[in-house]
Amino acid sequence: MKTVVIGGGAAAFFAAINTKEHFPNSEVVLFEKTSKLLSKVLVSGGGRCNVTNSETSISSFSKCYPRGEKQLKKLFGTFNNHHTIKWFESRGVELVAEQDGRMFPKSNRSQTIYDLFLSETERLGIKIQLKSGINSIKQEGEKINLEVNGQNLLFDKVIVCTGGSPKLEGFNWIKTLGHKIENPVPSLFTFNIPNENITKLMGLSVPNAIVSIQGTKLKNKGSLLITHWGMSGPAVLKLSSFGSRMLSDQKYDFNINISWCGESNFEGVKEYFQDVIRANTKKKLFNIRPFNFPKRLWSYLLQRSEILEEKPWGELGKKQLNKLVQTICNDTYWVKGKTTFKEEFVTCGGISLEGINMKTMESKHIKNLYFAGEILDIDGVTGGFNFQAAWTTAFIASKLN
Ligand SMILES: Cc1cc2nc3c(=O)[nH]c(=O)nc-3n(C[C@H](O)[C@H](O)[C@H](O)COP(=O)(O)OP(=O)(O)OC[C@H]3O[C@@H](n4cnc5c(N)ncnc54)[C@H](O)[C@@H]3O)c2cc1C
Secondary structure, eight states, X not given: OEEEEEOSSHHHHHHHHHHHHHOTTSEEEEEOSSSOSSHHHHHHHHHTOOOEEOOOOHHHHHTTOTBTHHHHHHHTTTSOHHHHHHHHHTTTOOEEEOXXXXXXXXXXXXXXXXXXXXXXXXXHTOXXXXXXXXEEEEEETTEEEEEETTEEEEESEEEEOOXXXXXXXXXXXXXXXXXXXXXXXXXXXXXXXXXXXXXXXXTOEEEEEEEEETTSSOXXXXXXXXXXXXXXXXXXXXXXXHTHHHHHHTTTEEEEEEETTSOOOHHHHHHHHHHHHHHTTXXXXXXXOGGGOOHHHHHHHHHHTTOOTXXXXXXXXXXXHHHHHHHHHSEEEEEEOEEEOTTOOEEEEEEOGGGEETTTTEESSSTTEEEXXXXXXXXXXXXXXXXXXXXXXXXXXXXXX
16 A cells, blocks of 8 residues: 655654554655755744643543534544653653643653654655655546656555645645635734733733623633733633634724733622722722732723822722723723734634545545645644644544545
């Protein structure tokens, strides 16, 4: 049996290695368009490669995929993050979890993953051909005909792992096979907030903010990071992922509401403040920081509510208190534009899952043709979920069922 894996990224290597392990007598070849292998793996997670996430329940894990949740939930029954951890560990690469669940190689270097994949392909005798972009795929009886470097080659099985494309035209060669393509748009980006003083707080992180997109049900609670151009951090990145298509349609021009204290119930927050006032009548506002707000944030919120920091708590009038509570639990910002999140970005969209047998990853249009990785209309939030989708789909495709 001759199998070809198209691509030289995470999904392709995982597919090639596992195919050879499942079918030791088969010939496995990997074709990569460029002269480089595993480029994204090397830069991933800021050079540390966030391989997967330690989240324990399959149900919660699957919820981290705005596209592909339902299908992945089933696939995780066969190959999930625990399998990933064992897969790497059994090959000498220990993965270590950080407090937020992200898992990295113990070395903290992406190079470790790169080296492992390269040594595994060598050990298994997988052939790698660089500068070999596939231009077309055709079915020829039971076999598949690939056009590469001006030649036409026949294979028994083909696994396509060519990654996402920011443009629809990038999928033209697949479209001709009868597969529907979901329009690609960016996911995982940060919000630009022009003309606002908030960016003066750059570098400040608020652990439990609630960020919501006005006029939608999209809402997320988590850590919010102020940057010199706007807002980032897990709370924002998750929203960018779940709202990616809608925000693209809105041309990245929308309003967000923020609860800085992680509670959006106005009356509840007001009661909390009334207790603070009773306990600190004579003390100055800047000396008592509610919700353990960082000093710079508290000072900013008072300024934004047009209240003097020097004022004693007991002299806070009813109108001022309402304004302060409003700022703290329902602050509004205009977002205009987005910025690429350098540590991880992915494309939402790609090959529609409708045309794929989601038990085997085989094309419903062409027999013996399989898909894995970011080329599919599957993407996750930040935290190791995108690589996990690549490992899972590649492992299942490598069974060639
Ligand atoms: C900067 C950055 C950091 C990231 N960090 C993380 C992280 O820490 N954790 C995480 O989970 N996710 C991360 N991601 C996302 C993750 O890298 C991707 O989801 C993952 O790499 C997808 O793997 P893939 O193999 O499907 O595609 P890719 O990695 O894009 O690989 C596709 C390969 O196919 C080749 N190719 C394309 N067309 C052809 C063709 N016609 N013929 C032959 N070869 C072709 C390409 O040249 C490429 O080498 C990051 C992404 C970026 C951009």
